[in-house]
Amino acid sequence: MSENKIASKRKLEGVVVSDKSHQTIVVSVVRRFKHPKYSKFVHESKKYHAHDLKNEAKVGDKVVIIESRAYSKLKKWELMRVNN
Numbered sequence: 001m002s003e004n005k006i007a008s009k010r011k012l013e014g015v016v017v018s019d020k021s022h023q024t025i026v027v028s029v030v031r032r033f034k035h036p037k038y039s040k041f042v043h044e045s046k047k048y049h050a051h052d053l054k055n056e057a058k059v060g061d062k063v064v065i066i067e068s069r070a071y072s073k074l075k076k077w078e079l080m081r082v083n084n
Contacts, residue, residue: 009067011080012048016061024075025052027065050077057082 014029030045049072050065057063061082068078 006066011064011066012077013062013064013083014048016057016059016063017047019052019055019057019059023052023055025050025057025063025079027063027077048077049074050079051075052079 012027012029014027016025017028018026027048027050028045029048030043032041032043034040035042048065050063051068051071057079061084063082064080065077066080068076070076071078
């Protein structure tokens with residue numbers, strides 16, 4: 001894949017919470033934003049299923065996932081790199 005196409009795709013950083021499925025990891029991504037009414041910073045997390053072709057990511061690893069084609073109903077992201 002060319003560098004130009006990779007640059008236009010969304011990237012998310014998160015922590016692996018599950019690696020039990022074959023070639024699939026579940027990544028929890030925390031988003032921090034300011035509440036519109038109370039002006040307090042709020043943490044909101046969301047889980048993403050990502051394709052891990054080599055089964056290299058383990059639970060607790062910090063990873064970067066990138067937007068990709070749909071591998072299944074839930075899996076629309078793939079592992080870019082592991083940041084131990």
